[in-house]
Amino acid sequence: MVRRIRRTPWEKLSLTNNCTLGPLNKPVATIKPDETIEVETWGCYKSPRNRTKNDCEGTTVRSSRAVKETLRKNVLSFENPITGPIYVEGAKPGDSLKVEIIDVKLPNVGWTSARATFGELAGWLPLPQPPTKFSRINDGRITFALNDGRMIEIPAEPFIGTIGVSPAFEAISTTTPGRHGGNMDVSDVCVSNTLYLPVATDGALLGLGDVHAVQGDGEICGTAVEIPARVKLKVGLEKNKELDWPRIESKSEIMTVCTSKPLEDATRLAFLELIKWLEKDYDFERYDAYMLLSLAARARIAQIVDPLFTVVAKLPKKILPKRRA
């Protein structure tokens, strides 16, 4: 029996509690370590045109007057609401959360929006103001319609765009990624992978949202295929396993996720974390680790449109020696 954690209704969303990750935020649920939960997530709200399309099943719900009024006043502030915070019993600063992503249920429609004055290429090419586009999602495929009627089919590769814990004493907007996770927009936070997050406050205070049905590296127009979703997670706790930044493991790779500006600083930090990982878990000397990365690492630009930029650095497990128990 999997417990479901519902979205806070739109009318009750709070700017502080749902749009930041912070130590003073009030938990909406408490879970035990290794509990499996299903979390309903809000889609990202960067486009006001999408206000009514945010049902988890993909059907259209009608906005109440209250919702519309709230949006009119706050649409920018509520752009990336999370479900949470979720209090994890026993989690303390110095521990790590181990989040196994078991399943992501998609609606049958997602949206993509760009703005002439937002996104990576604002100011780099003349752009008329475009409409929001809605893409059908069906049977694992996304259909993106060109303006001239041609259809582009893209395989769905859903992942959790925003997932994080509370920082130690700041309260950081859910639009911003960082050491605590947050709006990382990393497509490797997907089904069958495991995300590790550094706990900085009692209970960890996990929150998530902003699932994407698919996303290109960089997320360059500022949005992907934005969707509400239902996400099934198993949330474990690794006591006294201190991390400086989020990490991911897939069957075939170890990955570090770092966020900074400019982009090369995010890249350097991600490689640095890989070096620390090789030193600690694989008994590498530092320079061996450094050189091996220069020969075999992969570095992917996750996003360059959020307030800080995110890079994922990866090593294939098949070339690594045996791991320390």
Added chain:
Amino acid sequence: MVRRIRRTPWEKLSLTNNCTLGPLNKPVATIKPDETIEVETWGCYKSPRNRTKNDCEGTTVRSSRAVKETLRKNVLSFENPITGPIYVEGAKPGDSLKVEIIDVKLPNVGWTSARATFGELAGWLPLPQPPTKFSRINDGRITFALNDGRMIEIPAEPFIGTIGVSPAFEAISTTTPGRHGGNMDVSDVCVSNTLYLPVATDGALLGLGDVHAVQGDGEICGTAVEIPARVKLKVGLEKNKELDWPRIESKSEIMTVCTSKPLEDATRLAFLELIKWLEKDYDFERYDAYMLLSLAARARIAQIVDPLFTVVAKLPKKILPKRRA
């Protein structure tokens, strides 16, 4: 019968002619469009310890006194000598070179070097001065030896690290990448792929060198598995096909290669070039192209250790509509 273009002997290397790409440089050979050539390349010389290891067959040659004297005075300047320039008959500004990479012959040893004060992580982590490491290359596999004796096996994925044409009127160091190509360190410049370079001066003045047996994204310690090599190329000419930046095609992807600082500018330029490509060859409207990239593009960090940084942006051919004839 394939013509072979030999390396300028070490004693005769010229700082201006072999260590820049520029319009005043003197061609070492003239070829016809669509001619297939085999080019002997120098390995990169960032490490003075490797002075004698630069034989194309991988055997060790002994340095003459003259070589040693030259190196003593100029080792930093000669760090990335190219073979060339090669004059391509009929090439004019506004044309593009189409370079098909047919084969890369490797020696049986390559080297990797890092310096405490060079490379991406200089200043980010305490590093003792390391030795240069030599890795065996055998049967498509590279053996990288850890200090404690463990061996890491990495599949060889050789590519041309430095390849470019002359700029219009500048003479740019072969250590620096740019619109003209140069030291891009892009692992997609490999066998069976085709590289397009924008011609900026009569004859194009192609030069190449710095082959890597394998390289991780970012080339973060400043070197990969550095080797001299023999490279077989077919050099075609596309008249009146003006390009702003180098492009690459593989069987499955279209790719743009851009260079700038900071790294996000290189990324933006690479995406911008993909948009222009979609507009011109696939009849996309601009916003459709922009959004599609945000859904399906891949962006890889080629290197962040040269004087300017290089990013490759890619789209899979299988999701693209039919190309304009």
Added chain:
Amino acid sequence: MVRRIRRTPWEKLSLTNNCTLGPLNKPVATIKPDETIEVETWGCYKSPRNRTKNDCEGTTVRSSRAVKETLRKNVLSFENPITGPIYVEGAKPGDSLKVEIIDVKLPNVGWTSARATFGELAGWLPLPQPPTKFSRINDGRITFALNDGRMIEIPAEPFIGTIGVSPAFEAISTTTPGRHGGNMDVSDVCVSNTLYLPVATDGALLGLGDVHAVQGDGEICGTAVEIPARVKLKVGLEKNKELDWPRIESKSEIMTVCTSKPLEDATRLAFLELIKWLEKDYDFERYDAYMLLSLAARARIAQIVDPLFTVVAKLPKKILPKRRA
């Protein structure tokens, strides 16, 4: 009769209330618009060696065991405590605070510290770990002692390093500058100048600290002459004067203060704010404003050592036309 607002005693400092600026923080005082107050400020605590030197009069106080214990556990977190937040009656989002700086009382000693792994030049030059240096402050002059015994005299130019209001819904560390002010380290926030801050939450929630007796542009070793102080301010309220970023006025200049990364983005934002100021208050057309800046503006690098970087852009009043009433 000027009201004095005392520092929260060291033992009672709170990581959330004294080390962030945020909307959930609890005011320590409420003032009326146009009230003049005298605020006791903590010095910055980047150096643990300075733990006992933080008395406003410059005498040395002995640390209690409790203080030492707190520091042992939290020294990094408490590195920049503020006095506040101060609730300004009637302040609402959309208003601006007008902070006139009337007087800054200095102690007779300040400290400067650098770390081999902190500050602008970490990783750019080999540095041994240095001691903290204490400089005497006397009669408006600072005496900085070289290791070989020579004395350098520098005129004191004291200013408030950290001053800001609460963001709308985030709680931002007092070590970080931004739109809300914070750790800007701008030497123009000095006696006889007026600082304008954009109000984002009811009561504004003003906080300040981190006075410097003098500072070089860039604050490149990570600290200036760090001091506790007593600051006399008149805090006014400008209703419905919406600002995007802090501004400063002196007798001779108008100034904008912006914070971002990389540094050129901070610079661009500061110029952009000057353009908006010329458009609104001096009836400039946009391009006239843009060109005039290119002819007559000054741009100073305030600091490049905090989590984001700060630039001040300035125009001399004497070349400007008459201001709109």
Added chain:
Amino acid sequence: MVRRIRRTPWEKLSLTNNCTLGPLNKPVATIKPDETIEVETWGCYKSPRNRTKNDCEGTTVRSSRAVKETLRKNVLSFENPITGPIYVEGAKPGDSLKVEIIDVKLPNVGWTSARATFGELAGWLPLPQPPTKFSRINDGRITFALNDGRMIEIPAEPFIGTIGVSPAFEAISTTTPGRHGGNMDVSDVCVSNTLYLPVATDGALLGLGDVHAVQGDGEICGTAVEIPARVKLKVGLEKNKELDWPRIESKSEIMTVCTSKPLEDATRLAFLELIKWLEKDYDFERYDAYMLLSLAARARIAQIVDPLFTVVAKLPKKILPKRRA
């Protein structure tokens, strides 16, 4: 009797010889060390509208058909022609040029131009395409006319925007600044100051142009008050005084000038050069130098519109101890 070095006539300008600084360029004059010369300089040509206004006395000259044809084909390439290269007898790599700026004669009109797609704020604010503006220069004052007829008076502060020597083996566009000088756009290269340039090739190969009648920090719209001019210089030679970057001395300050991207790297380099200067000429220990900068240095943004960005770091001489003989 001062020798005058004339501009190469427009019809005879060469893209390689007049628009790069490089070791293969042909000298237009040879001078002896400590010779005083008067150099006629071209104005910058970023605006094609200004094609006919480039007479040193400020009168309008009529373009010949040849000039127009040349411009039609090459206007972008010829945007910043220099007068030179000037061969300095006896100059060798490892020496420094000491350039004393004695006088700058201005014409009576200068121009300023911005483009919606060029300059620091391109893409940051919506801009219509503006006209080029011509400002009168008279009796040390510049009159900048607003669109509504108001006149802004700015004191003239003329300086040499582009001045440099040949790099060791590259040929760098005269639009790009660097270690060799070039398009630094530093307003401290003005009358009564002395500029030091590191010699990298025999004869130094000095070139200059792009004088500005006045310029704001950052040169943010991409141009200043652009003028042709006559510049009187005394060119000295300091044997075996190796510099890494240009330096400037005024009566009251020592200054370093560094160029890089992003802007914080230029800033770091400029401070680093000041530290090296304090170590070498004032017997400072490194950490004393580092800390003193953090207390007393000034950092000014020279320009952020050229291909690389330039920063000047300064220390007041009056606080410095006695200099080593």
